Amino acid sequence: MNSPQTESVRLPDLISRYLLKLAESDAFAREQTLAQLYYSTALDGSGLVPAQIASLLDTHEINSVLTSSQLMVIDYQQGQDLIAGWAINQQPLSLLxxxxxxxxVMHHTGGLTPQLLQSVDSRLGEWRTYEVMGTSGSYERPHKVQKxxxxVIKQTNTSLQGKQTLRQLYETSFRLHYELIRIHPFAxxxxxxxxxxxxYVQLYRRQPQSVVFVEDRLSYLGAxxxxxxxxxxxxxxxxxxxxxxxxxxTDGY
Structure with missing residues (x-):
């Protein structure tokens, strides 16, 4: 088994090879894009495999015939387009x-979460207004969510505007991922x-978009x-x- 030091030495070379293959092969690039959709939505319960996702994106029309899994993928793909635009334009993040x-991401599959004083509509990106408990305790108190x-947005923007090593860039992206889960701003x-x-952070510097492999879901939650x-x-x-x-x-996904 390789030591962390060995892995840190290998990773830049591995990433360079991966980026080269993305640039040289349209088929490989499309395969990676489809798998991005597959892994993240599968973690949240979608039952579609990459071939089904490809067919859906090529032919879909938004109507009542589509399943919740299909609608989840469509919403996630719209989210991918959104963050890609921010990254290409070197747009700093904002609360909005x-x-x-x-x-x-909840446009078609979200809805109202009834609360005693005020319901929260995830389709509108409304902030969570109630306490949430996780396995490790409570997430951020609702009145502290936006602050x-x-x-974390300020920290991310500052990091992206400065010089970073490859490892530091990925650490910035992983911290944003972690903090968003910890804060839990949405219903x-x-x-x-x-x-x-x-x-978004990874695309900002034109680096590979990392994923959480669905077979490693329990390890992800454990980490x-x-x-x-x-x-x-x-x-x-x-x-x-x-x-x-x-x-x-490897050869990607």
Whole structure:
């Protein structure tokens, strides 16, 4: 088994090879795009495989015949387009952007979460207004959600405007992913938003978009849980760098 130091030496070369293959093969690039959709939506319950996703994106019309899995994929693909536009235009993140992305990924599959005083509509990207408990304790208090998001957005923008090594860039993306889950700003769709924001940071510097492989879902949740409990992002960073290495050390997905 390779040591962390060995992996850190190998990773830039592996990423360079992966990027070269993306540039040289349209078929490979499309395969990776479809798999991006597959892995993130499968983590949240979609039953579609990449071939079904390809067919859906080539032929779909939004109507009542589509399943919830199909609608989830369509919404996620719109989210991918949104973050790609921000990255291409070198657009810094804002609180409104995060809210727009939350609304985007829940556009067709979200709805009202009834509360005693005020319902929250995930289709509109409305902020969570009630307490939520996870396996490791409570997420951010609702009245602190926007302030906490503003802080992590500021940190992310500052990091992207400065010089970063490849590892530092991915650490920035993984931290944004982790903090979005920890803050839990939305009633639904937090995982998808977190993974898309992670990819935004990576696309900003034209680096491969990392994923969480669906077969590693339990390890993903375990890494998040350990990071929350220990109040240290290191377990999550280690897991995500492992996922990135798994991606670029093969022929992709």
């Amino acid at each position: 952007d995060v809210q727009r992305l939350g609304a985007c 906490a998001l503003l802080e 639904e769709g937090n995982g998808r938003v977190a993974r898309l924001l992670m990819n 998040l849980d350990l990071a929350f409990r220990s109040k240290s992002i290191r377990p999550f960073d280690a897991f995500m760098f492992g996922q990135l290495t798994k991606l670029v050390s």
